[in-house]
Amino acid sequence: MLKYRLISAFVLIPAVIAALFLLPPVGFAIITLVVCMLAAWEWGQLSGFAARSQRVWLAVLCGLLLALMLFLLPEYHHNIRQPLVEMSLWASLGWWVVALLLVLFYPGSAAIWRNSKTLRLIFGLLTIVPFFWGMLALRAWHYDENH
Incomplete structure:
Protein backbone atom coordinates (compact mmCIF):
# COMPACT_ATOMS: atom_id res chain seq x y z
CA MET A 1 0.00 0.00 0.00
CA LEU A 2 2.80 2.44 0.85
CA LYS A 3 4.45 1.66 -2.48
CA TYR A 4 1.32 2.71 -4.40
CA ARG A 5 1.02 5.91 -2.39
CA LEU A 6 4.64 6.82 -3.08
CA ILE A 7 4.26 6.14 -6.80
CA SER A 8 1.09 8.25 -6.84
CA ALA A 9 2.91 11.08 -5.05
CA PHE A 10 5.83 10.96 -7.49
CA VAL A 11 3.41 11.21 -10.40
CA LEU A 12 1.01 13.77 -8.93
CA ILE A 13 3.49 16.26 -7.45
CA PRO A 14 5.01 17.26 -10.83
CA ALA A 15 1.52 17.30 -12.40
CA VAL A 16 0.19 19.67 -9.72
CA ILE A 17 3.22 21.96 -9.97
CA ALA A 18 2.90 22.03 -13.76
CA ALA A 19 -0.83 22.83 -13.51
CA LEU A 20 -0.15 25.57 -10.98
CA PHE A 21 2.51 27.36 -13.02
CA LEU A 22 1.72 26.53 -16.64
CA LEU A 23 -2.07 26.54 -16.98
CA PRO A 24 -4.08 29.74 -17.45
CA PRO A 25 -6.60 30.54 -14.71
CA VAL A 26 -9.51 28.87 -16.52
CA GLY A 27 -7.49 25.68 -17.08
CA PHE A 28 -6.44 25.66 -13.46
CA ALA A 29 -10.08 26.17 -12.44
CA ILE A 30 -11.14 23.16 -14.49
CA ILE A 31 -8.43 20.97 -12.97
CA THR A 32 -9.43 22.16 -9.49
CA LEU A 33 -13.07 21.43 -10.32
CA VAL A 34 -12.14 17.84 -11.23
CA VAL A 35 -10.24 17.49 -7.94
CA CYS A 36 -13.33 18.76 -6.10
CA MET A 37 -15.48 16.22 -7.90
CA LEU A 38 -13.11 13.47 -6.73
CA ALA A 39 -13.35 14.92 -3.22
CA ALA A 40 -17.15 14.81 -3.45
CA TRP A 41 -16.91 11.15 -4.51
CA GLU A 42 -14.85 10.38 -1.41
CA TRP A 43 -17.09 12.51 0.80
CA GLY A 44 -20.08 10.55 -0.46
CA GLN A 45 -18.52 7.41 0.91
CA LEU A 46 -17.86 9.16 4.22
CA HIS A 78 -10.37 39.63 -14.14
CA ASN A 79 -10.99 39.78 -10.42
CA ILE A 80 -11.38 36.90 -7.98
CA ARG A 81 -12.40 39.35 -5.25
CA GLN A 82 -16.13 38.88 -5.72
CA PRO A 83 -18.58 39.18 -2.80
CA LEU A 84 -19.78 35.60 -3.33
CA VAL A 85 -16.22 34.28 -3.25
CA GLU A 86 -15.25 36.32 -0.22
CA MET A 87 -18.43 35.28 1.60
CA SER A 88 -17.64 31.64 0.84
CA LEU A 89 -14.11 31.97 2.18
CA TRP A 90 -15.20 33.79 5.36
CA ALA A 91 -17.94 31.22 5.93
CA SER A 92 -15.32 28.52 5.64
CA LEU A 93 -13.43 30.10 8.52
CA GLY A 94 -16.53 29.72 10.68
CA TRP A 95 -16.94 26.14 9.50
CA TRP A 96 -13.32 25.27 10.39
CA VAL A 97 -13.85 26.67 13.89
CA VAL A 98 -16.92 24.45 14.26
CA ALA A 99 -15.00 21.48 12.81
CA LEU A 100 -12.18 22.08 15.29
CA LEU A 101 -14.69 22.02 18.14
CA LEU A 102 -16.21 18.80 16.77
CA VAL A 103 -12.75 17.21 16.75
CA LEU A 104 -11.79 18.49 20.19
CA PHE A 105 -14.99 17.16 21.76
CA TYR A 106 -15.00 13.84 19.90
CA PRO A 107 -16.44 11.19 20.55
CA GLY A 108 -19.19 13.11 22.34
CA SER A 109 -19.68 15.42 19.34
CA ALA A 110 -20.26 12.44 17.06
CA ALA A 111 -23.73 12.05 18.54
CA ILE A 112 -24.67 15.20 16.62
CA TRP A 113 -23.70 13.99 13.14
CA ARG A 114 -23.18 10.21 13.25
CA ASN A 115 -26.68 9.21 12.12
CA SER A 116 -27.39 12.14 9.77
CA LYS A 117 -26.43 11.77 6.09
CA THR A 118 -27.78 15.25 5.45
CA LEU A 119 -25.55 16.85 8.06
CA ARG A 120 -22.51 14.98 6.76
CA LEU A 121 -23.30 16.17 3.22
CA ILE A 122 -23.54 19.74 4.49
CA PHE A 123 -20.13 19.27 6.13
CA GLY A 124 -18.80 18.18 2.73
CA LEU A 125 -20.32 21.18 0.99
CA LEU A 126 -18.84 23.50 3.61
CA THR A 127 -15.45 21.92 2.99
CA ILE A 128 -15.32 21.46 -0.79
CA VAL A 129 -16.83 24.76 -2.02
CA PRO A 130 -14.46 27.01 -0.02
CA PHE A 131 -11.53 24.78 -1.02
CA PHE A 132 -12.42 25.40 -4.67
CA TRP A 133 -12.66 29.17 -4.24
CA GLY A 134 -9.57 29.28 -2.02
CA MET A 135 -7.49 27.49 -4.64
CA LEU A 136 -8.70 29.85 -7.37
CA ALA A 137 -8.11 32.90 -5.18
CA LEU A 138 -4.56 31.76 -4.44
CA ARG A 139 -3.93 31.09 -8.12
CA ALA A 140 -5.31 34.49 -9.13
CA TRP A 141 -3.29 36.39 -6.54
CA HIS A 142 -1.11 38.85 -8.53
CA TYR A 143 -1.62 36.77 -11.69
CA ASP A 144 -1.78 39.85 -13.93
CA GLU A 145 1.52 41.14 -12.56
CA ASN A 146 3.34 37.88 -13.23
CA HIS A 147 1.94 37.02 -16.67
Whole structure:
Protein backbone atom coordinates (compact mmCIF):
# COMPACT_ATOMS: atom_id res chain seq x y z
CA MET A 1 0.00 0.00 0.00
CA LEU A 2 2.80 2.44 0.85
CA LYS A 3 4.45 1.66 -2.48
CA TYR A 4 1.32 2.71 -4.40
CA ARG A 5 1.02 5.91 -2.39
CA LEU A 6 4.64 6.82 -3.08
CA ILE A 7 4.26 6.14 -6.80
CA SER A 8 1.09 8.25 -6.84
CA ALA A 9 2.91 11.08 -5.05
CA PHE A 10 5.83 10.96 -7.49
CA VAL A 11 3.41 11.21 -10.40
CA LEU A 12 1.01 13.77 -8.93
CA ILE A 13 3.49 16.26 -7.45
CA PRO A 14 5.01 17.26 -10.83
CA ALA A 15 1.52 17.30 -12.40
CA VAL A 16 0.19 19.67 -9.72
CA ILE A 17 3.22 21.96 -9.97
CA ALA A 18 2.90 22.03 -13.76
CA ALA A 19 -0.83 22.83 -13.51
CA LEU A 20 -0.15 25.57 -10.98
CA PHE A 21 2.51 27.36 -13.02
CA LEU A 22 1.72 26.53 -16.64
CA LEU A 23 -2.07 26.54 -16.98
CA PRO A 24 -4.08 29.74 -17.45
CA PRO A 25 -6.60 30.54 -14.71
CA VAL A 26 -9.51 28.87 -16.52
CA GLY A 27 -7.49 25.68 -17.08
CA PHE A 28 -6.44 25.66 -13.46
CA ALA A 29 -10.08 26.17 -12.44
CA ILE A 30 -11.14 23.16 -14.49
CA ILE A 31 -8.43 20.97 -12.97
CA THR A 32 -9.43 22.16 -9.49
CA LEU A 33 -13.07 21.43 -10.32
CA VAL A 34 -12.14 17.84 -11.23
CA VAL A 35 -10.24 17.49 -7.94
CA CYS A 36 -13.33 18.76 -6.10
CA MET A 37 -15.48 16.22 -7.90
CA LEU A 38 -13.11 13.47 -6.73
CA ALA A 39 -13.35 14.92 -3.22
CA ALA A 40 -17.15 14.81 -3.45
CA TRP A 41 -16.91 11.15 -4.51
CA GLU A 42 -14.85 10.38 -1.41
CA TRP A 43 -17.09 12.51 0.80
CA GLY A 44 -20.08 10.55 -0.46
CA GLN A 45 -18.52 7.41 0.91
CA LEU A 46 -17.86 9.16 4.22
CA SER A 47 -21.50 10.29 4.24
CA GLY A 48 -22.74 6.75 4.02
CA PHE A 49 -23.49 6.36 0.32
CA ALA A 50 -22.58 2.75 -0.36
CA ALA A 51 -23.85 2.55 -3.94
CA ARG A 52 -21.45 3.64 -6.64
CA SER A 53 -24.25 5.39 -8.55
CA GLN A 54 -25.05 7.60 -5.54
CA ARG A 55 -21.44 8.72 -5.27
CA VAL A 56 -21.28 9.38 -9.02
CA TRP A 57 -24.38 11.58 -8.81
CA LEU A 58 -22.95 13.42 -5.82
CA ALA A 59 -19.69 14.09 -7.68
CA VAL A 60 -21.55 15.24 -10.81
CA LEU A 61 -23.85 17.53 -8.82
CA CYS A 62 -20.88 19.00 -6.99
CA GLY A 63 -19.12 19.61 -10.31
CA LEU A 64 -22.21 21.25 -11.78
CA LEU A 65 -22.65 23.48 -8.73
CA LEU A 66 -19.04 24.64 -8.84
CA ALA A 67 -19.10 25.12 -12.62
CA LEU A 68 -22.28 27.19 -12.39
CA MET A 69 -20.79 29.30 -9.63
CA LEU A 70 -17.57 29.73 -11.61
CA PHE A 71 -19.04 30.69 -14.96
CA LEU A 72 -21.94 32.78 -13.63
CA LEU A 73 -19.65 35.20 -11.81
CA PRO A 74 -19.50 38.21 -14.14
CA GLU A 75 -15.93 39.35 -13.62
CA TYR A 76 -14.26 36.17 -12.42
CA HIS A 77 -11.59 36.18 -15.10
CA HIS A 78 -10.37 39.63 -14.14
CA ASN A 79 -10.99 39.78 -10.42
CA ILE A 80 -11.38 36.90 -7.98
CA ARG A 81 -12.40 39.35 -5.25
CA GLN A 82 -16.13 38.88 -5.72
CA PRO A 83 -18.58 39.18 -2.80
CA LEU A 84 -19.78 35.60 -3.33
CA VAL A 85 -16.22 34.28 -3.25
CA GLU A 86 -15.25 36.32 -0.22
CA MET A 87 -18.43 35.28 1.60
CA SER A 88 -17.64 31.64 0.84
CA LEU A 89 -14.11 31.97 2.18
CA TRP A 90 -15.20 33.79 5.36
CA ALA A 91 -17.94 31.22 5.93
CA SER A 92 -15.32 28.52 5.64
CA LEU A 93 -13.43 30.10 8.52
CA GLY A 94 -16.53 29.72 10.68
CA TRP A 95 -16.94 26.14 9.50
CA TRP A 96 -13.32 25.27 10.39
CA VAL A 97 -13.85 26.67 13.89
CA VAL A 98 -16.92 24.45 14.26
CA ALA A 99 -15.00 21.48 12.81
CA LEU A 100 -12.18 22.08 15.29
CA LEU A 101 -14.69 22.02 18.14
CA LEU A 102 -16.21 18.80 16.77
CA VAL A 103 -12.75 17.21 16.75
CA LEU A 104 -11.79 18.49 20.19
CA PHE A 105 -14.99 17.16 21.76
CA TYR A 106 -15.00 13.84 19.90
CA PRO A 107 -16.44 11.19 20.55
CA GLY A 108 -19.19 13.11 22.34
CA SER A 109 -19.68 15.42 19.34
CA ALA A 110 -20.26 12.44 17.06
CA ALA A 111 -23.73 12.05 18.54
CA ILE A 112 -24.67 15.20 16.62
CA TRP A 113 -23.70 13.99 13.14
CA ARG A 114 -23.18 10.21 13.25
CA ASN A 115 -26.68 9.21 12.12
CA SER A 116 -27.39 12.14 9.77
CA LYS A 117 -26.43 11.77 6.09
CA THR A 118 -27.78 15.25 5.45
CA LEU A 119 -25.55 16.85 8.06
CA ARG A 120 -22.51 14.98 6.76
CA LEU A 121 -23.30 16.17 3.22
CA ILE A 122 -23.54 19.74 4.49
CA PHE A 123 -20.13 19.27 6.13
CA GLY A 124 -18.80 18.18 2.73
CA LEU A 125 -20.32 21.18 0.99
CA LEU A 126 -18.84 23.50 3.61
CA THR A 127 -15.45 21.92 2.99
CA ILE A 128 -15.32 21.46 -0.79
CA VAL A 129 -16.83 24.76 -2.02
CA PRO A 130 -14.46 27.01 -0.02
CA PHE A 131 -11.53 24.78 -1.02
CA PHE A 132 -12.42 25.40 -4.67
CA TRP A 133 -12.66 29.17 -4.24
CA GLY A 134 -9.57 29.28 -2.02
CA MET A 135 -7.49 27.49 -4.64
CA LEU A 136 -8.70 29.85 -7.37
CA ALA A 137 -8.11 32.90 -5.18
CA LEU A 138 -4.56 31.76 -4.44
CA ARG A 139 -3.93 31.09 -8.12
CA ALA A 140 -5.31 34.49 -9.13
CA TRP A 141 -3.29 36.39 -6.54
CA HIS A 142 -1.11 38.85 -8.53
CA TYR A 143 -1.62 36.77 -11.69
CA ASP A 144 -1.78 39.85 -13.93
CA GLU A 145 1.52 41.14 -12.56
CA ASN A 146 3.34 37.88 -13.23
CA HIS A 147 1.94 37.02 -16.67
